[in-house]
Amino acid sequence: MRPPKSRESRKQKRLSEVQEIELLESWIQNGRPESGSNPLSLPPPPKDAPVGRIDDGTFSAYAGSQRFDQLPVSQKTKDGLKEAKFTKMTEIQRASLPHSLCGRDILGAAKTGSGKTLAFIIPVIEKLYRARWGPEDGVGSIIISPTRELAAQLFDVLKSVGKHHNVSAGLLIGGRKDIDTEKEHVNDLNILVCTPGRLLQHMDETPNFDCSQLQVLVLDEADRILDVGFKKALNAIVSQLPKHRQTFLFSATQTKSVQDLARLSLKDPEYLSVHDESVTATPNRLHQTAIIVPLDQKLDMLWSFIKSHLNSKILVFLSTCKQVRFVFEAFKKLHPGIPLKCLHGRMKQERRMGIYSQFCETRSVLFSTDVASRGLDFNKAVDWVVQVDCPEDVAAYIHRVGRTARYLSGGKSVLFLMPSEMKMLEKLQEKKIPIQFIKVSCVILANTKRLQPVSGLLAALLAKKDDKKEVDLRHLAHRAFITYLRSIHKHRDKEVFDVMKLPIEEFSASLGLPMTPKIRFLNQKSKGKQVSGESSLREENYSKENLFELPRECPVTGKLEEEEEEEEEVDKDFLSAKETAHGGQGKSTEIADIELGTRILKKKKLKINVHRPVGTRVVFDDEGNTLPPLATLADRISGDGSVQLDEDRVSKRYANLREELKEEDKEDKLLDRQRRKEKRMKEKMKRRRGRKDEDDIEGEEDLSGSDGDRTNKRSKKYFDSDSDDAESKRDKDNSTINANSISLKEQEELALKLLSSMHS
Numbered sequence: 129m130r131p132p133k134s135r136e137s138r139k140q141k142r143l144s145e146v147q148e149i150e151l152l153e154s155w156i157q158n159g160r161p162e163s164g165s166n167p168l169s170l171p172p173p174p175k176d177a178p179v180g181r182i183d184d185g186t187f188s189a190y191a192g193s194q195r196f197d198q199l200p201v202s203q204k205t206k207d208g209l210k211e212a213k214f215t216k217m218t219e220i221q222r223a224s225l226p227h228s229l230c231g232r233d234i235l236g237a238a239k240t241g242s243g244k245t246l247a248f249i250i251p252v253i254e255k256l257y258r259a260r261w262g263p264e265d266g267v268g269s270i271i272i273s274p275t276r277e278l279a280a281q282l283f284d285v286l287k288s289v290g291k292h293h294n295v296s297a298g299l300l301i302g303g304r305k306d307i308d309t310e311k312e313h314v315n316d317l318n319i320l321v322c323t324p325g326r327l328l329q330h331m332d333e334t335p336n337f338d339c340s341q342l343q344v345l346v347l348d349e350a351d352r353i354l355d356v357g358f359k360k361a362l363n364a365i366v367s368q369l370p371k372h373r374q375t376f377l378f379s380a381t382q383t384k385s386v387q388d389l390a391r392l393s394l395k396d397p398e399y400l401s402v403h404d405e406s407v408t409a410t411p412n413r414l415h416q417t418a419i420i421v422p423l424d425q426k427l428d429m430l431w432s433f434i435k436s437h438l439n440s441k442i443l444v445f446l447s448t449c450k451q452v453r454f455v456f457e458a459f460k461k462l463h464p465g466i467p468l469k470c471l472h473g474r475m476k477q478e479r480r481m482g483i484y485s486q487f488c489e490t491r492s493v494l495f496s497t498d499v500a501s502r503g504l505d506f507n508k509a510v511d512w513v514v515q516v517d518c519p520e521d522v523a524a525y526i527h528r529v530g531r532t533a534r535y536l537s538g539g540k541s542v543l544f545l546m547p548s549e550m551k552m553l554e555k556l557q558e559k560k561i562p563i564q565f566i567k568v569s570c571v572i573l574a575n576t577k578r579l580q581p582v583s584g585l586l587a588a589l590l591a592k593k594d595d596k597k598e599v600d601l602r603h604l605a606h607r608a609f610i611t612y613l614r615s616i617h618k619h620r621d622k623e624v625f626d627v628m629k630l631p632i633e634e635f636s637a638s639l640g641l642p643m644t645p646k647i648r649f650l651n652q653k654s655k656g657k658q659v660s661g662e663s664s665l666r667e668e669n670y671s672k673e674n675l676f677e678l679p680r681e682c683p684v685t686g687k688l689e690e691e692e693e694e695e696e697e698v699d700k701d702f703l704s705a706k707e708t709a710h711g712g713q714g715k716s717t718e719i720a721d722i723e724l725g726t727r728i729l730k731k732k733k734l735k736i737n738v739h740r741p742v743g744t745r746v747v748f749d750d751e752g753n754t755l756p757p758l759a760t761l762a763d764r765i766s767g768d769g770s771v772q773l774d775e776d777r778v779s780k781r782y783a784n785l786r787e788e789l790k791e792e793d794k795e796d797k798l799l800d801r802q803r804r805k806e807k808r809m810k811e812k813m814k815r816r817r818g819r820k821d822e823d824d825i826e827g828e829e830d831l832s833g834s835d836g837d838r839t840n841k842r843s844k845k846y847f848d849s850d851s852d853d854a855e856s857k858r859d860k861d862n863s864t865i866n867a868n869s870i871s872l873k874e875q876e877e878l879a880l881k882l883l884s885s886m887h888s
């Protein structure tokens with residue numbers, strides 16, 4: 129917005145703005161649609177009917193209108209929309225805008241690519257405009273997106289539609305280096321477009337960050353943000369926002385959970401699901417197919433597909449970032465004849481944005497994790513969405529295929545299903561997804577008409593001597609192999625995802641690996657089950673000692689393998705949430721080790737806590753195995769597991785621990801007394817001042833909060849943070865120590881019990 133030239137013109141502008149706002153307010157109040165009604169069912173106004181205030185002093189109806197210029201929105205917004213070539217509204221816009229403009233909360237659901245973004249961007253801009261919000265008023269609106277790329281895209285739409293307005297807006301997403309600069313400016317921004325993590329970071333770290341005047345909160349991809357993966361962050365965010373605000377939730381797969389809505393304090397939201405009656409849950413112009421592809425033929429099929437669609441723009445979904453990297457690097461070396469790109473959450477943000485923009489502009493193949501599955505609107509239409517790995521559920525499928533066939537354009541998708549995943553096809557069909565099951569045909573392999581095996585070429589690539597400067601393909605293949613199997617293993621939906629049904633050796637060979645990598649994972653339940661195919665999975669008994677082996681370092685990255693695995697988990701922006709929700713990674717999962725040679729220790733398990741009480745150190749025996757803490761009390765542990773205790777050592781240890789506890793107890797009491805004293809003092813001061821100062825109250829809350837933390841930390845001190853098992857055992861251990869009166873014999877029995885349980 130250009131600054132006005134003179135004081136007079138500024139005044140003039142202000143006056144006309146005030147008049148416009150008054151008119152808009154009256155128009156909106158006058159034509160409010162009935163709460164609970166769907167404006168789509170209203171007849172459209174006659175073509176040449178007057179818009180706005182009519183001569184007789186009434187206003188034109190805006191519920192039911194079909195064009196943006198028939199809505200009670202400011203001229204600046206209308207200009208922005210016109211310049212961006214938005215004239216006719218889509219169904220979700222027609223249904224929701226009349227409600228949202230008059231201040232109601234919205235739960236909006238519509239198919240992918242149907243224009244939900246404008247359905248919330250317009251009322252956000254208008255609300256602040258009508259409130260005459262200016263830079264000095266602080267944060268007036270927050271738009272939250274689950275991914276950085278989507279946030280950036282929403283920000284672009286906001287900039288283009290709101291370009292004539294005088295509000296300030298900022299994009300706050302992770303992975304950017306300029307957080308300090310951001311902190312300096314964030315308090316001057318009126319509209320924040322952000323990811324949950326970055327917003328929370330500002331809430332926690334930016335001095336005077338203030339959202340107390342927030343007018344509108346928007347959750348795009350709401351079901352995803354309300355998912356368990358973002359639960360903590362979102363709760364923390366919402367707790368810092370005023371309850372009196374307008375809230376919009378939009379998604380193609382909307383939540384209807386009352387709990388979710390309660391979390392956000394929605395007030396009688398308008399539920400506008402415009403495609404509920406539609407025969408299909410996906411865009412009508414989307415042609416969807418599924419084919420059976422055994423695991424070991426997926427890359428052959430993908431390669432053949434790419435080779436026969438060299439003039440298309442193709443988006444390929446794989447489960448993990450290591451797969452994405454491997455397939456991208458390997459195929460790149462094989463020069464398919466079309467530019468290849470990859471996108472995943474482990475990439476640096478700048479590169480991620482670069483790749484995203486490049487893919488918008490050029491015909492190419494983009495290999496991606498689910499980080500690109502939601503909301504992204506790749507500028508020039510994507511021709512094909514290829515799901516090499518099965519989506520985790522129906523919603524994930526809908527969002528993935530929704531990257532093509534957007535707005536009025538058409539698109540095609542193909543889903544590779546392994547024979548063991550056929551149940552997914554039923555699930556999709558049950559949810560109104562018109563997916564056609566086909567045999568590999570000319571539809572998929574248009575020109576070549578036959579599969580071009582690629583595993584031989586990959587094997588040759590992997591066999592090449594490592595060049596230090598080049599990517600270590602063998603290592604990538606190895607990681608791709610393991611992370612894929614683990615992702616299958618972690619799925620709760622065993623009807624579809626069953627790792628025990630996979631041809632492991634063939635899969636390994638298909639990646640070009642000379643030998644089946646040795647992995648460790650899996651579920652005790654699977655013990656004794658036959659893995660289909662000539663699997664080399666050798667199940668070993670779960671033994672505690674395995675957990676204490678040193679991690680192996682990756683020759684390429686120099687990172688511990690387990691470190692890389694942990695990073696991999698971080699990468700899965702999308703999967704992790706649901707996995708956790710389904711108990712995939714939870715403590716309850718019965719994870720044992722199938723161990724195939726490379727025995728890797730979870731890095732966490734090796735962390736040495738220097739504050740650990742005496743006697744709880746991890747002790748290594750002569751062979752480098754570690755012993756559980758109580759074993760240090762034993763004289764000897766014989767091969768059959770029977771233990772002989774050194775009585776002196778046992779009683780000395782318990783005496784020490786008793787002493788320590790007493791000391792800690794004294795400290796606790798002292799601190800508690802001190803805290804109460806401080807509290808009393810504060811209350812006294814407050815009474816004296818004769819008023820309750822809010823800051824004081826906060827201070828007290830802080831005080832008690834930090835006290836709670838202190839207690840937590842203190843109690844943690846007793847536990848071995850390395851493992852939950854160890855934690856609960858040590859917990860028992862401590863409770864035993866507290867019982868001062870037990871005899872040496874009892875102590876001995878207890879110690880023996882603990883030892884044998886640790887070794888079993």
Ligand SMILES: Nc1ncnc2c1ncn2[C@@H]1O[C@H](COP(=O)(O)OP(=O)(O)OP(=O)(O)O)[C@@H](O)[C@H]1O
Pocket residue numbers: 213214215216217218221238239240241242243244245246379380502503504505530531534535
């Ligand atoms: N009224 C309109 N007129 C013309 N084009 C529009 C209109 N509304 C939206 N579009 C275009 O339609 C495309 C999809 O819009 P948008 O990204 O908002 O879809 P969406 O419903 O949010 O999809 P998703 O569920 O995948 O997030 C965009 O390219 C956008 O510019």
